Amino acid sequence: MGRTSDAPQQLVEAARSLLHDRGYSAIGVAEICERANVRKGSFYYFFPSKQALTVATLRTTWAAERGRWLELLDDEDGLRGLETLFREQAGIQLEHHVSTGSIIGCLYGNLALETGASEADLRSCLREIFDDQSQLVFSALSKAASVGTLSMNRVTMETGRGLIAQLEGAVLLAKLYDDPSRLANLWQQMAGLLGIARS
Amino acid sequence: MGRTSDAPQQLVEAARSLLHDRGYSAIGVAEICERANVRKGSFYYFFPSKQALTVATLRTTWAAERGRWLELLDDEDGLRGLETLFREQAGIQLEHHVSTGSIIGCLYGNLALETGASEADLRSCLREIFDDQSQLVFSALSKAASVGTLSMNRVTMETGRGLIAQLEGAVLLAKLYDDPSRLANLWQQMAGLLGIARS
Numbered sequence: 001m002g003r004t005s006d007a008p009q010q011l012v013e014a015a016r017s018l019l020h021d022r023g024y025s026a027i028g029v030a031e032i033c034e035r036a037n038v039r040k041g042s043f044y045y046f047f048p049s050k051q052a053l054t055v056a057t058l059r060t061t062w063a064a065e066r067g068r069w070l071e072l073l074d075d076e077d078g079l080r081g082l083e084t085l086f087r088e089q090a091g092i093q094l095e096h097h098v099s100t101g102s103i104i105g106c107l108y109g110n111l112a113l114e115t116g117a118s119e120a121d122l123r124s125c126l127r128e129i130f131d132d133q134s135q136l137v138f139s140a141l142s143k144a145a146s147v148g149t150l151s152m153n154r155v156t157m158e159t160g161r162g163l164i165a166q167l168e169g170a171v172l173l174a175k176l177y178d179d180p181s182r183l184a185n186l187w188q189q190m191a192g193l194l195g196i197a198r199s
Numbered sequence: 200m201g202r203t204s205d206a207p208q209q210l211v212e213a214a215r216s217l218l219h220d221r222g223y224s225a226i227g228v229a230e231i232c233e234r235a236n237v238r239k240g241s242f243y244y245f246f247p248s249k250q251a252l253t254v255a256t257l258r259t260t261w262a263a264e265r266g267r268w269l270e271l272l273d274d275e276d277g278l279r280g281l282e283t284l285f286r287e288q289a290g291i292q293l294e295h296h297v298s299t300g301s302i303i304g305c306l307y308g309n310l311a312l313e314t315g316a317s318e319a320d321l322r323s324c325l326r327e328i329f330d331d332q333s334q335l336v337f338s339a340l341s342k343a344a345s346v347g348t349l350s351m352n353r354v355t356m357e358t359g360r361g362l363i364a365q366l367e368g369a370v371l372l373a374k375l376y377d378d379p380s381r382l383a384n385l386w387q388q389m390a391g392l393l394g395i396a397r398s
Contacts, residue, residue, distance in 0.1 A: 112372070113222075158384050158388075166364060167368065169363070189357075189365075
C-alpha cells in the first residue's frame, strides 16, 4: 500500500497561515498551492474550491481548539475554567505578538466579517463554531450557578454569546491597534458582565 | 465659474456601498468607478489610490455619525445618552435588516479586521475613529460619575473601550447570523459591564 498524500494537510496549513495574514478575499488557489508546495491539480483533486478548503481549515482548527476549551472548562466551579480560558485567549495574542511582532487576531472573527451570503458553506461553518463556543460557555455558566458561584439569572445563552462577543470585539481592537495590552483587562470586563467580583 | 465636480462625492458614496457589500480586498478601482458612474481618469484626478478613497469615505461617514453621537450624549446624566446611543446602534442594524433583508454590520469593524500593516493610512484612520468613539464614551462615563449615576471606579478608558468592544463583537455576530435580535440585549450586557441595574 502506498503512502497517503500529505497534500490535504499541507493545503490546510498553508490556507490557515494565509487566511491569518491576508484574509479570504485577497488570496487565491494559486497562492495557496505555492505556499503549500502542492500542484493545482492536486488541490482540485482534494478540494472543489477555495471555500471548501477554508471550511476544512476552520473545522480542523476548531477541532483542536475545542479539545483545549473542554479541558480548561472541566473544573469544579465553572467560573475558574472560564477565567483560565479567556486569560489564555488573551495570552495567545500576547505570545504571538512577542514572537512575530504582530497580533494574529481570531481566524473565525476575521472571516465572519469578510464573508457574506454568497459564501453559504463558509458562513454556515462559522455559525456552527460560534454556536459551539457559546454552548460551551453556557454549560460552564450553568455549572457555576449549580455550585452557587454565579447568580442563576446570568445563566442564559445571551450571556454566553455576550462573553464571546466581548472576546471578539476586544481581539478586533487589539489587532487594529497591534497592541496585546488591550486584552489585559478582558476578564475584568467579563466579570462585570457576569455580575461577579472583578478580580 | 463652472459647476464643481460631483465626482468625489459620487466616488465616496459608491465606495461606502461597495465596502459594506463586499469589503476592501474584493473591490477594485474599476468597479468603484462603474458604481459611481465616474471615469477612471477622474478617479485618479481626485484620489491617488483605493486606499485614499477609502480613508476619505471613512472620514466622511464618521464626521456625520459623530454629530449624532454628540447630540445623543448631550444629556444630563451621561448614562441615559449612552443607553440611547447603543440602542440606536442596534436599531440601525434592525432597520437595515427590515428594509434590505440583511445586516449591514459596522464599516469600521469590517475594515479593522480586513486591513493590515500594509494599509498604514487606512489603519491609522480606523484607529483615530475608534479612539474618538472611546473618548466620547469615556466623557459620558465621567459625566455619569460626576452626577452620581455611575461608580467612579468604572470611569476609565478601559471601560470606554470595553463598551466599544462589546458593540463591535455583538454586531459581528449579528452580521454572521444575519439576525438583528442578537443585538436586542446589547444594553443589558453593557449595563453589566458598568455595574449598574440592568433595565
